[in-house]
Amino acid sequence: MITKHPLLHRTRLFITSALLTLFICQHSALASEKGAEHKQHHDVGVHGMALVMVGGKLIASHLPLHNSMHEHQIIFTTNISERPATSKQSQSQSQHQNKQHQLPQIVNSIEAALTKGQLITLLPEVFSLSKLRNSELTDFTATIYQGHFERGGKPIAKQVSFAIDQMLYQRKLSNKGVSNGEYNLINMGEGDVLAVHQIGDKPSFDHLVWLTSTSEKLVALPTSITTDGEKLSAQNKASLNLQSELGKSLEQHQSQLVFKQSLYFETQDFQ
Structure with a gap:
């Protein structure tokens, strides 16, 4: 009968425990790396x-x-x-x-x-x-x-x-309490302005509008304008009542901008 030496037995347990700890650490690190990579991509x-x-x-x-x-x-x-x-x-x-x-x-x-x-x-x-x-x-x-x-x-x-x-x-x-109808205005230079609809709660719409200045220089360009979002989102075509809706808002801001063209209008993806 072979008797196990206590010191040898403890050494083997220590090595086994160390290897197991190393394996767990490597596995955790790999999982964290893969998680970070997944989050990034x-x-x-x-x-x-x-x-x-x-x-x-x-x-x-x-x-x-x-x-x-x-x-x-x-x-x-x-x-x-x-x-x-x-x-x-x-x-x-x-x-x-x-x-x-x-x-x-x-x-x-x-x-x-x-x-x-x-x-x-x-x-x-x-x-x-x-x-x-x-x-x-x-x-x-x-x-x-x-x-x-x-x-x-x-x-x-x-x-x-x-x-x-x-x-x-x-x-x-965001689909949490964001109202529709607000357009952010971007000065494109030379009297041109791009109006971007801030997509809000469903049902909503994606809309880009080209506005132009009635004067050589833009004076007091507002950062945004607000229109009747429900009326616009219900339209099959953006041109219906759009010009008058934007016109009313621009008049309230005393802006020298006028409607030029509806560039892009999408409702299907936001119902």
Whole structure:
């Protein structure tokens, strides 16, 4: 019969306990790392956008949704870049030259469609919305659609590079006591103003409006205006009563702004 030495037995217990503790610590650290990584990248996906134009400036507006990874209104000026997007693998020189040759035609096509009031949307590559919000994303590639890319729109150009120029507006959606009808005003320069509807409680709507100044210089531009949100959200078309509703609010603020064009109006995603 072999008798276990007490010291040897305690040593083995200590080693076993130490290894078990090390395993638990490593597992916890790995779980924490994966949790942090998941939290950081939970908003990585396809973030559709509407493309509009104010005074010759292209503006991209993220298509937000309540209670999802898309729950942010994000609007920024953009332009079609002549360089391949940095997030993509480098293209051959011939492919890049071909795209450069097509750029003027693509830009003219987009501007013509937007001038006519047609809907243009973007289906971008996969990226993190947080990186866009934090100005860590400088450009991206996207397919350009005439119409809504999820509702029968037709692609008119693929793998087009868009540079992110200036962040104009961003806010997180809330469905807790936020009233509809308030528009935030953004001075775009040269007498142009972009009015952005602050999406509120459901039912709500996403709406971008182009306003212009009646004088050479904007005087006392209000930061926001308030309209009858219930009346606007009930419309099938944004043009119905919109001009008069905005007009009344602007008169109350004694602003020298007038309605120019309804650029984008969406209700279906906010019912």
